[in-house]
Each structure stands twice: as structure tokens, then as C-alpha cells.
Amino acid sequence: MKNLYIKKEECCGCGACVDVCRRGAVKMAVDREGFWYPRIEEALCVDCGQCKRVCPVKKRDGEGTSRQYFGVQVKKENTRYLSSSGGMFPVLAEYVLKKQGVVWGAAFGKNMRVAHREIRSIEELDAVKRTKYVQSSLKGVYRRIDAELKEGKWVLFAGTPCQAEGLRLYLNRFFPKLILMDLVCYGVPSPGIWGDYVKHLERKRRGRVTDFSFRDKRNKDNGHTCVYKAGGREYAGSLYSDIYCRMYFSNHTLRPSCHACRFCSVERKSDFTIGDFWGIEKVKPDMEDGMGTSVVILHTRKAREIWEEVKDSLSWFRCEEKDVLQPRLTCPTAAAESRRIFMIFYRLLPFSMFQALYFMCASAKELMKRVFGTFKR
Ligand SMILES: Cc1cc2nc3c(=O)[nH]c(=O)nc-3n(C[C@H](O)[C@H](O)[C@H](O)COP(=O)(O)OP(=O)(O)OC[C@H]3O[C@@H](n4cnc5c(N)ncnc54)[C@H](O)[C@@H]3O)c2cc1C
Numbered sequence: 377m378k379n380l381y382i383k384k385e386e387c388c389g390c391g392a393c394v395d396v397c398r399r400g401a402v403k404m405a406v407d408r409e410g411f412w413y414p415r416i417e418e419a420l421c422v423d424c425g426q427c428k429r430v431c432p433v434k435k436r437d438g439e440g441t442s443r444q445y446f447g448v449q450v451k452k453e454n455t456r457y458l459s460s461s462g463g464m465f466p467v468l469a470e471y472v473l474k475k476q477g478v479v480w481g482a483a484f485g486k487n488m489r490v491a492h493r494e495i496r497s498i499e500e501l502d503a504v505k506r507t508k509y510v511q512s513s514l515k516g517v518y519r520r521i522d523a524e525l526k527e528g529k530w531v532l533f534a535g536t537p538c539q540a541e542g543l544r545l546y547l548n549r550f551f552p553k554l555i556l557m558d559l560v561c562y563g564v565p566s567p568g569i570w571g572d573y574v575k576h577l578e579r580k581r582r583g584r585v586t587d588f589s590f591r592d593k594r595n596k597d598n599g600h601t602c603v604y605k606a607g608g609r610e611y612a613g614s615l616y617s618d619i620y621c622r623m624y625f626s627n628h629t630l631r632p633s634c635h636a637c638r639f640c641s642v643e644r645k646s647d648f649t650i651g652d653f654w655g656i657e658k659v660k661p662d663m664e665d666g667m668g669t670s671v672v673i674l675h676t677r678k679a680r681e682i683w684e685e686v687k688d689s690l691s692w693f694r695c696e697e698k699d700v701l702q703p704r705l706t707c708p709t710a711a712a713e714s715r716r717i718f719m720i721f722y723r724l725l726p727f728s729m730f731q732a733l734y735f736m737c738a739s740a741k742e743l744m745k746r747v748f749g750t751f752k753r
């Protein structure tokens with residue numbers, strides 16, 4: 377086998393092909409935008425086709441059957457406060473941990489790199505809670521989960537839909553004790569740009585960045601506050617004033633596959649899908665308190681059985697598909713028109729200069745929009 381993809385849109389970087397290749401022929405390499413892509417060392421490849429079998433972008437089999445939709449808030453206020461939306465993930469995590477199981481989620485590691493890690497106790501749960509707007513590495517995770525399931529353990533895997541699908545295809549059989557929970561997904565930004573941003577903050581603040589919360593709720597604004605710690609001090613601001621988040625939400629830093637994503641729908645093969653309940657103020661105004669509500673979709677019988685066991689720890693209401701259809705459940709995020717030129721400058725300039733240039737251009741564009749808007753009115 378020579379290549380696993382032709383266009384960059386055809387690889388979401390889930391890494392399932394790396395873990396499945398028993399010959400060690402697939403390795404990840406970082407491209408010029410800071411994303412990982414698999415490369416095959418042809419001399420080691422025996423053409424077994426396993427890497428193609430597990431690829432979530434290529435594979436497409438039958439769609440799920442009946443689905444149920446809920447709006448959810450965990451009753452324990454502190455748990456909800458420390459989660460990104462309504463706190464459904466920690467409820468499922470506690471369900472599995474009580475069974476002496478293992479929970480896999482995204483956590484910050486050395487130099488604030490984001491990778492999936494396993495936790496086995498409630499005390500460790502905080503590390504894998506909360507949204508990290510960075511692509512998370514799954515190196516070695518597929519193999520570990522396979523081994524844990526074969527030992528008979530309960531496993532909860534939480535991640536992006538392409539990661540969950542990569543895991544399902546990797547395992548290639550039904551495990552009754554595996555819970556797959558995927559997210560409504562806007563897309564993942566470049567880990568390379570994140571790494572450069574962290575270094576930039578460390579220079580600016582003269583100290584190590586030790587924590588970063590993209591969705592802090594201290595302002596009761598549904599987690600639209602961004603808080604980080606650098607050099608022992610805490611810095612807080614609006615999510616949209618943080619330059620890294622602005623680059624993300626202006627659609628400049630997403631992985632190319634995210635702009636062609638086939639998971640931007642309610643059709644998933646996982647057990648649970650969770651996300652932010654957009655439009656809660658219209659569907660259930662009495663529940664909107666600025667502290668986050670999760671949308672929860674149950675896809676499988678296993679999910680419906682678990683739901684019956686955990687629902688008493690939640691404030692919830694059942695709703696219709698039409699109530700939850702936010703943009704990322706209908707179509708992928710469109711790339712910014714200037715994404716190409718943005719990436720050219722990213723490659724050419726030192727990061728501090730690059731981010732200052734981006735800030736100037738973005739501010740000028742916003743000003744133009746406002747002026748133009750005034751004329752139109
Ligand atoms: C990159 C990204 C984009 C998202 N886009 C949307 C969106 O457009 N619309 C929407 O409704 N919701 C989106 N979400 C989901 C949303 O932000 C919340 O994560 C979700 O509602 C769960 O919240 P919670 O309160 O139940 O759990 P929390 O306690 O907040 O747990 C968050 C869960 O997400 C996992 N996670 C965090 N970061 C990553 C990552 N980088 N890669 C894989 N898994 C991760 C954690 O391990 C944990 O399981 C996105 C999440 C991510 C990570």
C-alpha cells in the first residue's frame with residue numbers, strides 16, 4: 377500500500393491506521409499546518425488492507441435506527457459548573473468508574489499538548505473533563521482499549537465522532553461493556569498552532585502555562601469565558617477576544633477533513649452523542665440559566681438502558697430532532713475564504729508577528745463590516 381488518502385480532506389488524523397498496523401509500517405508526520413498525517417513505509421507493508429478497513433473517513437455502513445433526544449443538566453451544581461455544557465460526560469464517567477471501569481478522554485499533558493488518557497478513579501476525572509479546542513492525539517489508545525475490553529473491563533471512550541468511529545472499526549466486534557460517546561463537532565484546530573500559541577503566551581507572561589479552560593462559566597455566560605494560568609497567575613477574558621479562539625471560530629485553523637466531515641449529522645454509530653443545547657432559551661426557557669445544558673442523543677439499546685440507570689441524577693426533558701438541529705448536526709463548518717493565505721503567513725512568519733498581523737486584519741475586517749452595516753441600514 378502506498379497512500380491512505382489522496383486529498384487532505386480524506387484523512388481526519390484519528391490514528392486508527394497507525395495502531396492497527398502490526399508491521400509498524402504507518403507513522404504519523406506533522407504537515408506544514410501543524411496537523412498529523414499517516415505515512416506508510418512501503419518496505420514494511422505486506423498489503424494486508426487493515427489500515428483501510430479501520431479508516432472512519434472511507435468506511436460507510438448502514439445507518440442507525442431509532443434515536444431519542446434529550447436536554448440535560450446534571451443535578452450536582454458543582455459538576456455542571458466544572459463541565460463545558462450540561463455535564464452529561466461526568467455522569468457517564470461516574471457510571472463506568474463505579475463499575476471499576478476505565479474512562480478515556482482528552483487531557484492536557486506535557487507542554488499543554490492534548491492527548492487522550494485513561495482514568496480509573498473519580499479523583500482523576502477533572503483532567504479529562506471540559507472541551508479542549510485542539511486535536512487530541514490517540515497514539516496507542518486503540519490497542520490499550522482493545523486489551524482492556526478483552527480483560528472484561530467496562531470502558532467509556534469520549535471523543536470526536538471520527539475518533540469514536542475509528543475505534544469502533546478498529547475493534548471490529550461488539551463489546552457489551554464498551555460505551556462510545558461522541559461529540560457534536562465544530563472541527564478540530566491544528567495542534568501545531570496550539571503549541572505555538574502556548575509558547576507565545578509563555579513569552580508574553582514570562583512563565584509556564586499550566587492550565588487552560590476554553591469554556592469557563594464564572595460569568596454565567598454558558599462557558600463563553602476563556603481562562604488560563606501562566607507563571608502562577610490567572611488570566612480571564614471573553615472566548616472571542618482570545619486570539620487562538622478567534623482564529624478557530626473564524627474557521628482558519630480547522631483540519632481540512634473537518635470542512636468535508638461526514639459526521640455533521642445525527643446519524644452516528646456510537647451509543648451517545650452529546651453537545652451544547654443550542655436554542656435552549658426557545659425550547660425550554662425555564663432551564664436556561666447561563667450555566668450550560670447538554671443535548672444528548674441516544675442511538676443504541678445499550679444507551680437507552682444506561683440512560684434509565686443514570687437519569688435520576690439529571691434534570692432532563694425529552695424533545696424532538698428538530699429542536700436540537702444546530703448547524704453542526706446538519707453540515708460541516710465552511711472554511712474561511714482566506715484560510716489558504718492565513719496558512720501561508722503562518723508558515724512564513726514568527727508566531728508573535730503572525731498573530732499580531734492576524735489581529736490587525738481581523739479587527740480591520742470587523743470595523744469594515746460595522747461601517748458597511750451602518751451604510752446598509
Ligand atoms: C473540538 C470540539 C468541538 C466541539 N464543537 C461543538 C459544536 O459545534 N457544537 C456543540 O454543541 N458541541 C460541541 N462540542 C462539545 C461541547 O463543547 C462539550 O464538550 C459537550 O457538550 C460535552 O459537555 P459536557 O458538559 O457533557 O462534558 P465535559 O465535562 O465538558 O466533557 C467534555 C468531553 O469532551 C472530551 N473532549 C474534550 N476535548 C476534546 C478533544 N479535543 N478531542 C476529543 N474529545 C475531547 C473530553 O474528554 C470529555 O469527554 C465540541 C467539543 C470539542 C472538543
Ligand code: SF4
Nearest residue numbers: 397421422424425427
Ligand atoms: S496494508 Fe497492512 S501492513 Fe500495509 S500499512 Fe496497512 S496495515 Fe500495515
Ligand code: SF4
Nearest residue numbers: 387388390391393431
Ligand atoms: S485511519 Fe484515521 S489517520 Fe489513518 S488515514 Fe484514515 S482518517 Fe487518516
Ligand code: SF4
Nearest residue numbers: 388538561563634637
Ligand atoms: S469535524 Fe469531523 S473530521 Fe473534524 S474532528 Fe470533528 S468529526 Fe472529525
